[in-house]
Amino acid sequence: MIGEIGLAALWLAAALAVLQLSAGALSVWSGTDSEIAGLTRPAAILQGGLVAIAFGALLWVFAITDLSVKLVAMNSHTMKPLIFKLSGAWGNHEGSMLLWVTVMALAGGLIAAVERRLPERTMQATLAAQGFVALGFYAFLLLSSNPFERLAQPALEGLGLNPLLQDIGLALHPPTLYFGYVGLSVAFSFAVGALVTKQVTPDFARAMRPWILGAWIFLTLGIAAGSYWAYYELGWGGYWFWDPVENASLMPWLAATALLHSASVLASRDALRVWTIMLGVVAFSMSMLGTFLVRSGILTSVHAFAVDPERGSFILFLLALYIGGALLLFALRAGSISEGERFSVASREGALVVNNVMLSAILAVVLLGTLYPLLTEAFDIRVSVGPPYFNPVSAIFLFPMLAVMAVGPLLRWRRDRWVRVSRELALTAALAVAAVILLAVVFGMALLPLLGLSFALALGIASFLPLKGRRLTRVPLATWGMVIAHFGIAVSLFGMASESAFSEERLAALAEGQQTSVGPWQIRLDAVEPIAGPNWTALSGRLQASYKGGSAIEIQPQSRNFWAPPQQTTESVLVTRWNGQLYAVMGGEGLDGRWQVRLWWKPFVTFIWYGGLLIALGGAVALVGRVRTDLKRRIAQRKIAARRREEEALL
Known part of the structure; x- marks a missing residue:
């Protein structure tokens, strides 16, 4: 019954999306004074509530392990802990798409409920565009990916969730990314609405900016969480592999970063109008492309959902429809939209334009490296594109961008x-x-780590220069957010360069009682013992780890065997100190009775994720500052309008 309620709510939401699209489009065409214009906002708000009910129903059937629902039977198990039962709701294709639609519908409802800055005609066009995007995903869910499909006979037991996904990091990673993707869909709808009405104004940028900033924050957190999950869960010792699905989350972040800066210039200085519109389309395009790559079945990845190509074709059709239509509209209308106020190259706007060009170039590098192997494979030519391409080619644009990032905030506007x-x-x-x-003299390191550490130091110091000579208590929150985010980039870069330059690895075959070393750590294998968990068994190594001859601590890396579904995984152990991490992975037993143990010492590797948190924190501080400033501006405008009405009444 719960499943049927969820499915009915989805169908009703789809019907409301049709109403939202139709009412919005007709009101733009016939004028916002028409009666039908009053239906657009309520349709969007009710739609958000209905889709929330649908997603709540999906969570419920997973929580109670309703094995009559096909999705539950395929992705859950009665023996799983509750947290992983719930995360299983979005750890699959159908559930993740419902999560996407839920966040999108809630965002559309929130826009309809609170946004009053834009002219009503532009708002109607924006909501119509949001309804159009949502309608495509409703059709995709209801026609090809029904999450509430019932089995003819309930399963006796579920197949379980992929053990690699039974992790708290993966419970949080997809939702944060989807919040980011959906935020970019909102920016896309704003861009389409502004193109339709040709009203690309600072108010348009101020309305769009919180959504871009929120999307950027969530994308940052999602990428950081996914990177850390891959680092500790996969047992490879790396944090970024330039996997196509990793790139699929990075590309929207790069586009969103450029869009955020462009929208800030438009909001503050009424410049970069065309840039902002174009980047709004590109950012959502990258989100849609990532969705296609993950769900089309053309990729083999631990991150990808293996689904049939027909669903991929559906998503490809939506990608062509949304992005092709938006680009066509852009081509027709861009000529009638001026770039706004002019500015000098030696200005803050000029620096932001240079950074946007560099970000766009890096995006092109990642896009080419991601798609090229897929294109060549279509001609039976297998090509592998990895770090030897991505790292040096991206660096060509990254380091000039960092230099401009250090200088730009010091320049004046105009x-x-x-x-x-x-x-x-x-x-x-x-x-x-x-x-x-x-x-270079002390360590004689390779070029890229050398440049990375040097630029990290320079950018870290330069990040705080905008605060020079100012009373810190009077510095706007938006400026503090910029400082924190830029410093976070320096911290992450320092961690990446340090990990690349100073990491040490040791693969040892140890009998019980034998020891080895890696970096400043001495490791002794005491025993290997069988243990059992709720839905797995494991061989757990008991290792004694001593840092620089100090007191030993016990660590227990494991080799686990899950039975629902059957799969073997490695459970690494991380020992964190302020200056790095010891990383230990337990392997199998050799013919000579010795056990394979893989060890890494990774100096300052945690700074990568500390920096990511700082970047997101900076975005959050800036978001609070921007929202407060916008609220104050709107309150002041209302007071002025009220005063004018009073004066007119007296006359």
């Missing part, structure tokens, strides 16, 4: 002179050069 900031520039450049020389 027009400035390089001489005014020459002192700060000279100091930052001197520190970077000194770091290069010192690291």
Whole structure:
């Protein structure tokens, strides 16, 4: 019964999406004073509530392990812990798409309920575009990916969720990414609405900016969570493999970063109008492309959902429909939209444009490297594209971007002179050069880690220069957010470069009582013991780990065997210190009775994720600051309008 309620709610939501699209489009065509214009906002709000009911129904059937629902039988098991039963609701194709639609519908309802800054005609066009996007996903769910499909006979037991996905990191990773993707769908709808009405104004950018910033924050958290999950769960010792599905989440983040800066310029200085519209389309395009890659079945990845190509074709059709239509509209309307106010190259706007160009170039590099193997495979030519391509080619654009990132916040809006900031520039450049020389002489490291550490130091210092000479208590929250986010990028870069330059690896075959070392750690294997969990058994190694001859701590990496579904996994152990992590993985037993143990010492690797958290924190601080500023502006405008009405009444 619960499943049928969820399915009915989905059908009703789809009907409301049709109403939202129709009412919005007709009101734009005939005028916002028509009676039908009053239906658009209620349709969007009710739609959000109905889809929330549908997703709640899906969570319920997973929580009670209703094995008459096909999706539950295929992705859950009665012996699973509750948290993984619930995360199983979105750990599959159908459930993840319902989560996507749920977040999208709630976002559309929130826009309809609270957004009042834009002209009503633009809002109607925006809501119509959001309804159009949602309608395609409703059709996809209801016609090809019904999450509430019943089995003719209830299963005796479920097949269980992929053991690699039975992890708290993967319970959080997909929802955060979907919040990001959906935020970009909102930005896309705003862009389409502004194109339709040709009203690309600072108010448009202010309305869109919180959604972009929120999407960017969630994408940052999602990418960081996914990276850390891959790092500790897969047992490979790496945090980023340039896997196509990893790239599918990185590309929207790159586009969203460029869009965020462009929208900020438009909101503050009424410039970069066409840039902002175009990036709004590109950012959502990357989200749709990522959805296609993950769900089309053309990729083999631990991250991908293996589904039939027909569903991939459906998503490809939606991608062509949404993005092709938006690009056609852009081509027809862009010529009638000016770029707004002019500015000098030596200005903050100029620096942001340069950074956007660099971000776009990196996006193109990642896009090409991701799609090229897929294109060649269509001609039976197998090509592998990995770090030897991505790292150096991306670095060509990354390091100039970091240099501009250090300088840009010091420049004034509109027009400035390089001489005014020459002192700060000279100091930052001197520190970077000194770091290069010192690291090259002392460590003799490779070029990319050398540049990474040097730029991390320079950017870390330059991040705080915008606070120079200012009373910290009077610095706007948006500025604090920028400082924190830029410093977070420096911290992450420092962690990446340190991990690349200083990591040590040791693969040892140990009998009980034997020891080995890696970096400053001494490791002794005491025993290997069988243990059992709720839905798995394991061989657990008892290792004694001593840092620089100090007191030993016991760590227990495991080799697990799940029976629902049958699969073997490695459970690594991480020992974290302020200056790095010991990473231990337990292997199998050799013919000579010794056990394979793989060890890494990774100096400062945790700074990668500390930096990611700082980047997201900076975004959150900026979001609070922007929302507060916008609220104050709207309150002031209302007071002025009320005062004018009072004066007119007196006259």
